[in-house]
Amino acid sequence: MKDILVLRDIDQIKAVSHPYRVDILEAFAEEPLSAKQLSELLSEPHAKINYHIKTLLNAGILELVEEKVKSGIIEKYYLPKAKMVIMDKSILNSAVYDENVARTLNQVSISLFEKISDDFYRAAENDEVKSKHVRHYNQYYLTEEECKEVMDCLEEKITEVLNGKDKKDRDNTRPYNITLMGVPDLRKEKKAKK
Template sequence: MKDILVLRELEEIKAVSHPYRVEILEAFGQDALSAKQLSEILGEPHAKINYHIKILVSAGILELVEERVKSGIIEKYYMPKAKMVVIDKSILNFPGNDSVAQTLNQVSISLFEKISEDYYRAAENNEISSRHLRHYNEYYITEGEAKEIMDLVESKLIDILNSRSSKEMDESKRPYNFSLIALPDVRREKKNKK
């Protein structure tokens, strides 16, 4: 499994624009899983899992890694192609393309829904503390500066992941989900224009 998979095609991006497919990708650990196992982990019907797996496989985000015969039935095992999926920034340079804009908006909404679910799950388990949460409010910066901040955080995370062996694990490590959102404060902009 690669560390990072860069999505460059609209169909690839559409495949991860559904929050349920993000859930499927996040259900994987170090081992390959079958649709049946994913169904049990996520508590969803086998047919629903299969539908979404087919979309992820056809987009090249999930891959078939093994087939096992159990009681005369072929069971297929899958793995994500990479630990992290990122969207190529050049896709943003398609001016006036409503399909691209709509897909990117759907991806953003799906990611936000996933972030919300992760946050509430952590809060319900008393895992949220001020050392993990930051909110910076009303900073007047350019869109380029906001992008620069996002790129710096992404670069640092990639540096940390690339600096160690994938087998390197110890008791102090645990899984974390990182979310960094730069949102224009449209409400304040409208208020200032009046």
């Protein structure tokens, strides 16, 4: 399994734009899993798992790594092609960036936000959200380019601070999801126009 798979194709991006498929990818550790095992892990019907596995396979995000015969039935085992899946930034600047691509990227963003929201609520319900870990900045009036510049600057700083420290085999570590979002405040924008 590679460390990173860069998605450069719109069909690959569509494949991971569904929050349920993200759950499937995150269910894997280092060992291959069958559709039956995934079904049990995620408490979902086997047929539903198979449908989403097929989509991820066709997009080249999952791969079939082994087949075992159990009681006369062939059981297939899968692994993600990489530990982490990221989207190639050039897709945003490509000549084929049209309404369909924009819709797909919005769906990816919605799926990601839903996943982050679920993680946040789960942590909050377990009294694991600490104020020192939450930052909210609002009322900044920026152009699209300025917002992108802020996001790029923060990404560079996070990469600099972590610099290989994000290994899970270190003592006293736990997984954190760090999310940076620049979201237009459409409610305030509408009020200002009135």
